[in-house]
Amino acid sequence: MRAGRPLVWLALVLSALAAAGARAQDDAIDVGRRIFLEGRNASGEPIRALFGQQSTPIAGAAVACGNCHGADGRGRPEGGVVPPDITWEDLTKPYGHVRAAGRRHGPYDERSFARAITESIDPAGQRIDGAMPRFSLSVSEIEALTQYLKRLSQLHDPGVADSALVLGTILPDRGPAVEVGTAMRAMLHAYIGDINERGGVHGRRVELEVVPDFETAAERFTRRPVFALVSPYGVGREPELARFAQERRLDVIAPFTLSVGREPSLQTFYLYAGVADLARVLLDYAGRQGDLKAQRLAAFVDEPDAGVADALQAECKRRRCAGLEVLPARSAAEPGAVARLAHSSVGAVIFAGSDRELAALIGMADRLGWRPAIYAPGAAAARAMFAAPAAFKDLLYVAFPTRGDLQSGSPAAQAFEKLRQGRGLDASHAAAQGFAYAAMSITLEALRRAGRDVSRERFAHAVEGLYRFDAGPTPPVSYGPGRRVGALGGYVVAVDPQRGFRPVSDWIGLEPL
Ligand code: HEC
Incomplete structure (x- = not known):
């Protein structure tokens, strides 16, 4: 059994070497992943590339491969010059590919791949479209990127395992x-x-x-x-x-x-x-009451909330409102601003401010004998509506994204x-x-x-x-x-002062803006 010993040692050395090799490979894949997904090299610096016929220099995340070819490397179906599938399995298909404008080439290997990404030349020696940048990458970076592409189709995103x-x-x-x-x-x-x-x-x-x-x-x-x-x-x-x-x-x-x-x-x-889309629901409802083409409209919005103002303006343009004036919500509590609206025959108000501001508006309107219809997207100011004088019956409306039931x-x-x-x-x-x-x-x-x-x-x-x-x-x-809102629309309910809510519409669906 004397020969056994060296064999055991050899096995140990070999497995240690294999483990070190596997670690080096994992490290390379990690570097490849950073280049591919983040546009950064091993030391975290942005990778550099030249873009288009003008050779415009760009760097970092904008030229991360995954940005154009998809994080899974499978290409993107839309667009003019299409970033193709660049998983290694696909690049090395034995029959090669026919690309945009009929450009044909055979399968890629490590060398032709390096040439493609650094010089924009395909395996048949032809120029690749300028929509694909030319990269300055070191030999070891290209090696790492290649390793990554070879593994890409087996890698899962975080949270996904085989079972x-x-x-x-x-x-x-x-x-x-x-x-x-x-x-x-x-x-x-x-x-x-x-x-x-x-x-x-x-x-x-x-x-x-x-x-x-x-x-x-x-x-x-x-x-x-x-x-x-x-x-x-x-x-x-x-x-x-x-x-x-x-x-x-x-x-x-x-x-x-x-x-x-x-x-x-x-x-x-x-x-x-x-809130922004609920304001549009209210415009739809007001339009059904004939309040848009005939009457001037004012909207009070929280100042930083540009979303509501933009949505209302776009919707009003589409519906050809007679006129829409957007004011900051705090001016609902300013007597001068309210008196001006009362005297310029504004017939409907979209109100996306606070309870306190709406209470002030209703109080002043009541004293001036001005009776506009008031529409509030969401329940933020519903309390002020409940507390309104009875003269505002049939003039107060709230939009909700869903009914309680x-x-x-x-x-x-x-x-x-x-x-x-x-x-x-x-x-x-x-x-x-x-x-x-x-x-x-x-x-x-x-x-x-x-x-x-x-x-x-x-x-x-x-x-x-x-x-x-x-x-x-x-x-x-x-x-x-x-589009990021699934059930795009809402319900309108009337608020009867001192009494309660009364549904006045079915589901009002909206078109995306
Ligand atoms: C700005 C978008 C963009 C980025 C970033 C980008 N590509 Fe491309 N790539 C393209 C487009 C578009 C094509 C298709 C060009 C054509 O069909 O002529 C392409 C083609 C390719 C091809 C195939 C060429 C052929 O023969 O058809 C390879 C390989 C490739 N890209 C690899 C990469 C790698 C690796 C990276 C990252 C280091 C990268 N690309 C980054 C847009 C991009």
Whole structure:
């Protein structure tokens, strides 16, 4: 057995060498990933490239390969000169390719690939279109990029493993919203349990990581990455939610919030309309009452809230309003401004300010004997309407993104009801449950459509493809490349002073602006 010893040593040395080799390869893939996705090299500096016939220098994220070819490298179907599939399997197909303008070439190898990205010459020696930049990369960087492309089609996005896909949500477990949080959590778990009993999605179990707040989320989702956020509670914390998602490249499906953020992030898909779109719902309703073409219109908006003013102006132009004047909400409490509107025969007011400001406006209007119709997007100023003098009966309207009661009748609404009863979920929080159900069914449908090969990019694309999708006890939802509100529209109710709300419209759907 004397010969055994050296063999054991040799085996150990070999396996150590193999491990070191594997580590080096992992490092290379990591460098390749940074170049591909972030446009940065190993030391974190932006990579440089020349662009177009003018050889314009550009650097960094703008020339990250994934930006044009897609984070999964599979190319993008839209556009003129199309960034093709650049996964290694595709580049090296034995029969080669026919590209834009009939340019033909054979399969790529390491050398011709290096030439393509540094000199824009394809394997047949022809010039590649100027829409593809020419890169200055070192030999080892090109090597790393090549390694990455070879592995790309087997790499999963965070939160995706071979047998499971992890979703995340943030729901309060204390404070005033604890009941909503609890009801939503129970619904999400029930729905996911149901899906997993039927085999999951594309052979993967769906798992849910629930955390109570952003602080815990930051820590937990770093340890256990999630694929997307579903139905997080964002009321009053919209900007924080948007930032959280953006930093982690997380899509957010239907955050529970009362407003679409001021700068809606493209990573967030909302279920219901925010203030700006509700203001458009009110214009639609006012138009049906004949209030737009004949009467002059004034709108009071919170000053920084450009979204509402822009939406109203665009909608008014489309509807050919007789005239729209936009004022800052605080001028609703200025006697001079109010008297001027009263005397210039303004017949309708869209009011997107605070309760206090509306109370001041109504008080002054009443003293002046001015009786405009007042339309408020959302319930922010509803108290002032309740407290209005009786003379304002039939003149006060509020738009809501959803009615308190749930939509019923559609197959998804029935499935929701069945699940809720089957799992014995508390009936007093049906609205919160309905919301969570819709968020989850949008998510699951998009996961199904994205396929087994799901990536965040494909997922977002699949959500954008939903058109009049029956998501549960809600109006049907549609999204699109620039559309982030699913149930785009709302209901109008009249406020009878001292009495209550009275529904005056069915669902009013809007066209995207
Ligand atoms: C600004 C957008 C853009 C960026 C950034 C970009 N590409 Fe391209 N790429 C294109 C377009 C467009 C084409 C198609 C050109 C054509 O068909 O003539 C292309 C073509 C290619 C081709 C195939 C050429 C052929 O023979 O048809 C390869 C390989 C390629 N790109 C690799 C890369 C790599 C690797 C990176 C990152 C280092 C990268 N690209 C970054 C837009 C881009």
